[in-house]
Amino acid sequence: MKCAELQRHFDEYLDQECAPEIRELIDEHLTGCADCRAEMASRKAFHAAFAGLVEEELPCDFNAVFSERLAEEERRQPRRKPLYRRAWAKGVALAACLLLVVGVIGSMPGLFGVQGTDAAAMESGAASEPAASRMANQMVTDTDIVYSKTAEAETTEEAPAGEMAVEESTSSYDAGEGAALPAVEPDSAVMERKIIKDWYISLEIMDYDVAFAALEELATRYGGYVVSADSYQSADSEYRDGWISLRVNAEQAEAAVAEIATLGVVESSSYSTSDVTSEYYDIEARLSQYQAQEERLLEMYDAAETVSDLVTIETELVRVQSEIESMEGRLRYYDQLTALSLIEISLYTPNPYTQTVEPQGWAGFVQNLREHFLRGINNLLDFVANLVYFLVSALPVLIILAVVIVVIVVLIRHRRHRRP
Amino acid sequence: MKRERGAALPAGDSSVLAERELIKKAKAGDNAAFRQLVDAYSKRIYNIGLKMLGNSEDAADMTQETLLKIYRNLGGFRGDSAFSTWVYRISVNTCRDALRAVYRRHERVFSGFGEEEAEDGFPEVADYSALPEIIYIEGEEMRYLQRLIDGLTPKYRLVVTLRELSGLSYQEIADAAGISVGTVKSRLNRARAAMRSQAEQDAEQFPQLLRLMGKEGGARA
Numbered sequence A: 001m002k003c004a005e006l007q008r009h010f011d012e013y014l015d016q017e018c019a020p021e022i023r024e025l026i027d028e029h030l031t032g033c034a035d036c037r038a039e040m041a042s043r044k045a046f047h048a049a050f051a052g053l054v055e056e057e058l059p060c061d062f063n064a065v066f067s068e069r070l071a072e073e074e075r076r077q078p079r080r081k082p083l084y085r086r087a088w089a090k091g092v093a094l095a096a097c098l099l100l101v102v103g104v105i106g107s108m109p110g111l112f113g114v115q116g117t118d119a120a121a122m123e124s125g126a127a128s129e130p131a132a133s134r135m136a137n138q139m140v141t142d143t144d145i146v147y148s149k150t151a152e153a154e155t156t157e158e159a160p161a162g163e164m165a166v167e168e169s170t171s172s173y174d175a176g177e178g179a180a181l182p183a184v185e186p187d188s189a190v191m192e193r194k195i196i197k198d199w200y201i202s203l204e205i206m207d208y209d210v211a212f213a214a215l216e217e218l219a220t221r222y223g224g225y226v227v228s229a230d231s232y233q234s235a236d237s238e239y240r241d242g243w244i245s246l247r248v249n250a251e252q253a254e255a256a257v258a259e260i261a262t263l264g265v266v267e268s269s270s271y272s273t274s275d276v277t278s279e280y281y282d283i284e285a286r287l288s289q290y291q292a293q294e295e296r297l298l299e300m301y302d303a304a305e306t307v308s309d310l311v312t313i314e315t316e317l318v319r320v321q322s323e324i325e326s327m328e329g330r331l332r333y334y335d336q337l338t339a340l341s342l343i344e345i346s347l348y349t350p351n352p353y354t355q356t357v358e359p360q361g362w363a364g365f366v367q368n369l370r371e372h373f374l375r376g377i378n379n380l381l382d383f384v385a386n387l388v389y390f391l392v393s394a395l396p397v398l399i400i401l402a403v404v405i406v407v408i409v410v411l412i413r414h415r416r417h418r419r420p
Numbered sequence B: 001m002k003r004e005r006g007a008a009l010p011a012g013d014s015s016v017l018a019e020r021e022l023i024k025k026a027k028a029g030d031n032a033a034f035r036q037l038v039d040a041y042s043k044r045i046y047n048i049g050l051k052m053l054g055n056s057e058d059a060a061d062m063t064q065e066t067l068l069k070i071y072r073n074l075g076g077f078r079g080d081s082a083f084s085t086w087v088y089r090i091s092v093n094t095c096r097d098a099l100r101a102v103y104r105r106h107e108r109v110f111s112g113f114g115e116e117e118a119e120d121g122f123p124e125v126a127d128y129s130a131l132p133e134i135i136y137i138e139g140e141e142m143r144y145l146q147r148l149i150d151g152l153t154p155k156y157r158l159v160v161t162l163r164e165l166s167g168l169s170y171q172e173i174a175d176a177a178g179i180s181v182g183t184v185k186s187r188l189n190r191a192r193a194a195m196r197s198q199a200e201q202d203a204e205q206f207p208q209l210l211r212l213m214g215k216e217g218g219a220r221a
């Protein structure tokens, strides 16, 4: 009986996955039991036979197909790009701010002029969005990704006059780099811009199921639905992660994102936008041409006298109508994408082993060093950017202060000069 | 000797470091680094798909889908577990979804890889009656072994595939399949017992198969 019991562990033994005490037992037993030695030899041969299995090669078009799908994926939703990209985006913001400061100081009388034209642009701007945010959106398209820090600047859409400085910075960016931006069509001022905006959030949560249910509920509450979801669980059930994609009403997307952030600890949050305005109105324009053509064809159809005329007109009519249908479908698709923002959330619970699985040794040290260094740079950039924001917003006061100080200094010098 | 072939992918410290470097670059948006990163896994994922789904089209689709999921979610990978573990976990999950679709096509019900069900009872480990008639062709031992694996029911086929073809350790299999190491052990035991007994049965008809079990038999028997 003992033999059968031990033989249950023979496969583990051969897989080198046996507990040491059982391994010892087996080794000991094998020396004295011929039956078990024979059984072990047989199993060993069976194991060895499987070692001859080889993996098959990938289909030859695999890499080409994958390249295509990857490119498609990237067109659909550009990846968030942490740290480096973030520092770079801040660098651009910083440069834009410096440019503004230099520009303003360089042309002091122009200060109020800039604001004047900006206000005018806002009045004549798009019906639904102020010019500044439109520009901001273009800037976003240009840089692809903007991080939440920078995103705050964009939310100044309905900002009070006091925060005008930030909006100015975007418009001055436009003035400075105007040539690099896609030309805005002349009649775009009266059109609603069609912007597809997708959000990406990494969220650490305590209870996966609770957070997941909350997100499902949130999607419905914000006029949307769950697009897809997937989750994994580690074997010991200690750690769970997954993702969920939602669509929510685009106008409420920011509120939804803010609410999602309250469900856990946000590790990163970003969004991407793509501007389909020109495609959209291009399709719309062609659609109205086709509709006019359809109307004419219908009139001709009614007036047609011969059968061959009827057939010709009908063929043409079918073609035009199918074109119309496909264009209408395309417009509906864009309408849907712009009306419902995608929010993709990576969810994970804190890993209980994080402390022990940290990178070890010299490599770990170097990695930590690099991360801290990059974090340091980010913090520095944050600090400088905030300083510049502060300076820019304080500029009017500073200028008046400077004038007052200069006047006082001049007066004091003047007095000193007189006294002796 | 098994582990050499099995090559749990991160073979040494240097390749782990290289992989970590690639992950970092890929996370930063370097697509060339991403391709290099997953290139090491795509063949392996494809072969898991091949064994689990049974045909190359579904396997290739499933592999593409897995790689895209890795691409989309790389930002969420934080290095708490080995990258390979994470990749296999996604592969197995994608495989499960794909298998469900395959079963639906044939109007059968697939209930997963038995992650939640209790281990006791009378689980059906293998069903060789559903396989094609040709059992063994002289000199084609490997094809015969494939057949032994193919006859296993999905949850047993998965652990055998991850062990024999992907060369994972019990712990790695447990992580990938979302089951405990104990369950991995008992499933591998049952699966191998089922395959051995099938081979012994087939050996009555094809004595050459006795060689697979280290028993003398050969053509003369």
Ligand SMILES: [Zn+2]
Pocket (backbone or CB within 6 Å): A002, A003, A004, A029, A033, A035, A036, A037
């Ligand atoms: Zn014995």
